[in-house]
Amino acid sequence: MTLGKRAFFLIFPVVLTGYLLAALSVYIAQSHSMLSLERARLSQQLDHIAALFRNDVNQSRSFLYSLLEGNAVRLFVSETDEDYRNNALGLRLQQSIRSLSDDPKKFISFAILNPDLTPGYYFENSDDPFAEIGEAQFALGRRLTGGSQLRDWTYLHEGQTRPLIVYSEFIDPVTFGRPLPSAKKSALLVQVALEPTQFLSMQRQLQDEYQTVIDFDTVPRPSLPNELSASVRLAPSLFAALAVPPSHDAGNVERLKLLLGLGALAMSLVSVGLMIVLIRRFITNPIAALDRQVTAVMTGKNEGITEIDAAGEIGRLTGNIKQLHDQSQRALHLVQHASWTDTLTGISNRGHFNTLAAKVVHKVTTQGGHGSLLFIDIDNFKFVNDKYGHEVGDELLKVLALRIERVVGEIIARRSLPPVVFARLSGDEFAVLVQSASGDGTIREMCACILGLFSDGFEVHGKHYPVTASIGVAICPMDATNLAELISNADAAMYQAKTNGKNRSSRFSRALQDKRDRIRHIQEELRLVDPDEQFHLVYMPIIDARGKVTGCEALLRWVSPTLGNITPDEFVPIAESTGQFTKIDWWVINRAMSEHQHLKALFGPETVLAINISSAELHSKSIGDYFSDCLDRHGLDARTIEIELTETYAVKLGDQLHRNIENLREKGFRISIDDFGAGYTSVQQIIEYTADTIKLDRALVQNLANQETLPALKAMVSLCHARKMAVVGEGIDTHEKLALLIAAGCDHFQGYLISKPLALPDLSIWALKQAAEIAGGDEDRAFVSGGRRRAGSSSLL
Structure with missing residues (x-):
């Protein structure tokens, strides 16, 4: 037997026994380690689920405090008018609740329980319009009322349709603060309940x-x-516990046994022949080199791992670790790039913009310099989406982003300025933050170049689309010293550009700030206004082709002791946006009907009273009931009341609005479409309108009241007549307009040529003058009294 064989037979059993003992030790240690690792993994997942649960608890608490800090709950609780509270303030409270919810599909409810635990208000974000507060929440309310706690949260999960986290707190109905323990019985109990969707999802995942x-x-x-x-x-x-059944495979122990046994045998065979040479050359040295490289990467000294010239497991291990490191770096860069990039256009998104822009604003405010923000909004983009489809709209945005980036980049490169921050904020809104010296013309040139992209319509793939851009400009630190204020001011300037006609740029100015302040002051005054003290009505006569007054339109006027005269064009949109329109409309309806008898005494019993109401009122069925109540209270005939709605209501004419209008018509009220032709008119809409009267907007009258467009005007009037609708021409301020409208077949006329809006005493004087001039035989003069006459004219026709 050779020495080699002898050495083999002597060493191999010893080496094999050692490896088997080592493998047994590894198996014992590894099985315990696997159990420990699996237990640690389970604990980590339970910690995660607990974090999700606590996050939902904090969210319910924050949601409740946000509602209590706002005005919606305070106004709802303090309002004594039940109808107004349930309709207007209830709707506003719903809007506040929806605006605070990050996920519109997530179930969340808000309840106000009176001291006797009767529901004062309840709203939940669900598809059930008849949803009511659950018995479990009532039981919770009874428990809290009988206890000493002033606030508490509870997880309701047994016997529930859906598990809920309920945060409850007692509030004083007067101070809206936490009540004293002695006053707890008279306090309101408010509850926010939300479904912990992420918690429940992970709970199901762990259980599966x-x-x-x-x-x-x-x-x-x-x-x-x-x-x-x-x-x-x-x-x-409250504790959550999970015990895994013994049958669950915690680590594939049988496979571990097999691998360890085969590994011990293989290593024994290799170690006998190569123990001395290979341990040093192919194990110790390569592992040491790999360890040094990994340590250098972990400490930041090196950025990558270099493959070493080694064979076998060590070589593959080095290559795999290098590949894993490279893949991790690429994945990190991709994730970081995706989180900062708008997926549609490829430019920065709002989050990335906020991060970069905040640094620029901080730099210019602390170190000096100027930063100009261009807030760009695409005009008529919704039209392109609706008419040509979202695919075309998306392509338009992508092309626009590339072109804006190109023209801005050329200006920045030519002027050697710092790189701009360019991002898509949302939808069709873009932002460009530029660092340049004040007054150097950079911003003016940049706005001109961007607007120039829309000079002949925006071209995409050879087709032109009717879109333009409105740009608002705000400068830091002159206009703002923080990013939020800078964006807000640039946004206000952008809306000013839209107001001025679109396809232009507008610089934020003190006038814009004053306008925003005035809007805020009007909002404050509207909340406190007493209509009987500050509101009054004026009336504008409506005549037929013979000059007879057939009706009067009631127009609202507001004289504020602090702000002076405020026009309806100014305060009505503000009232609608803040939910104050119901109080105003109802006052106008009641006051106008109370003065209708005076109008009848002036112009005859068939005189029609036209009352303007907000289109937003049509969403509520209570408006019809209020009209009927006022009609009975003042003893009027519904056929002499004409309800004027703006023409834009028909753009959003849904089933509920249609039912409300038909209900008014069934009660005998006349329906009039006011400001027809203000921007939404189409032949299809004329055919579909449900109305008794069409009032042509003064802008439409101005455009069509000439000889060239008379045939079109006649056709429009004929179409209205075919639909059995009377036609009223508004804005009659010249004899020429009057004559052309009469020639076109209009039924009634209204405008300053006839009379301006007058208070009742002045209207009485105007009516007496009309009657006197008609009695004196001067019908032509009576026809236009209060207006301007053409010199030498003897006939209106």
């Missing part, structure tokens, strides 16, 4: 993975030494 259920208890569950289980505290008196 481990084929068991998560138990909830008031004490933690003890864990046995060889049991795979864990528990976590969700709250001071």
Whole structure:
């Protein structure tokens, strides 16, 4: 037997025994490690689910405090008019609740319980329009009322349709603060309940993975030494525990046995022949080199791992670690790039813009310099989306982003300025933040170049689309010293550009700030206004072709002791946006009907009273009931009341609005479409309108009241007549317009040529003058009294 064979037979059993013992030790240690790792993994997942649960608890608390800090709840609770509170303030409270919810599909409810635990208000974000507060929440309210706590949260999950986290707090109905314990019985109980969707999703995931259920208890569950289980505290008196059944495979122990046995045998065979040479050359040295490289990467000294010239497991391990490191770096860069990039256009998104822009604003405010923000909004983009489809709209945005980036980049490169921050903020809104010296012409040139992209319509793939751009410019630090204020001011300037005609730029100015301040002051005055003291009505006569007054339109006027005269064009949109229109409209309806008898005494019993109401009122069925109540109160005939709605209501004419209008018509009220032709008119809409009267807007009259367009005007009037609708021409300020409208077949006329809006005493004087001039035989003069006459004219026709 050779020495080699002898050495083999002597060393191999020893080496094999050693490897087998080592493998057994590894198996014992590894099995315990696997159990520990699986237990740690389970604990980590329970910690995660607990974090999700606590996040939902904090969210319910923050949601409740946000509502209580706002005015919506205070106004709702303090309002004594039940109809107004339930309709207007209830709607506003719903809007506040929806605006605070990050996820519109997530279930969340808000309840106000009176001291006797009767529901004062309840709203939930669900598809059930008849939803009511659950019995479990009532039971919780009774428990809290009988206890000493002023606020509490509870997880309701047993016997519930859906598990809910309920945050409850007692508030004083007068101070809206926390009541004294002695006053708890008279306090309101407000509750916010939300469904912890992420918590429940992960709960189901864990239960499916481990084929068991998560138990909830008031004490933690003890864990046995060889049991795979864990528990976590969700709250001071609520614990979640999960115990994995013994049948669950925690680590594939049988496979571990096989691998360790085969590994021990293989390593024994290799080690006998190469123990001395290979351990040093192919194991010790390569591992040491790899360890040095990994340590250098972890400490930041190197950015990558270099493959070493080694064979076998060590060489593959080095290559795999290098590949894994490279893949991790690429994935990190991709994730970072995706989180900062708008997926449609490829430029920065709002989050990235906020980060970069905040640094620029901080730099210019602390170190000096100027930063100019261009807030760009695409005019008529919704039209392109609706008419040509979202694919065309998306392509337009992508092309626009590339072209803006190109023209801005050329200006920046030519002027050697710092790189701009260019981003798509949302939808069709873009922002460009430029660092340039004040007054150097950079911003003016940049706005001109961007607007120049829309000079002949915006061209995409050879087709032109009717879109333009409105640009608002605000400069830091002159206009703002922080990013939020800078964006807000640039946005205000952009809306000013839209107001001035679109396809232009507008610089934020003190006038814009004053306008915003005035809007805020009007909002404050509207909340406190007493209509009987500050509102009054004026009336504008409506005549037929013979000059007879057939009706009067009631127009609202507001004289504020602090702000002076405020026109309806100014305060009505503000009232609609803040939910104050109901109080104003109802006052106008009641006051106009109370003065209708005076109008009848002046112009005859068939005189029609036209009352303007906000289109937003049509969403509420209570407006019809209020009209009927006022009609009975003042003893009027519904056929002499004409309800004027703006023409734009028909653009959003849904089923509920249609039913409300038909209900008014069934009660005998006349319906008039005011400001027809103000911007939304189409032949299809004329055919579909449900109305008794069409009032042509003064802008439409101005455009069509000439000889060239008379045939078109006649056709429009004929179409209205075919629909059995009377036609009223507004804005009659010249004899020429009057003559052309009469020639076109209009039925009634209104304008300053006839009379300006007059208060009742002045209207009485005007009516007496009309009657006197008609009695004196001067019908022509009576026809236009209060207006301007053409010199030498003897006939209106």
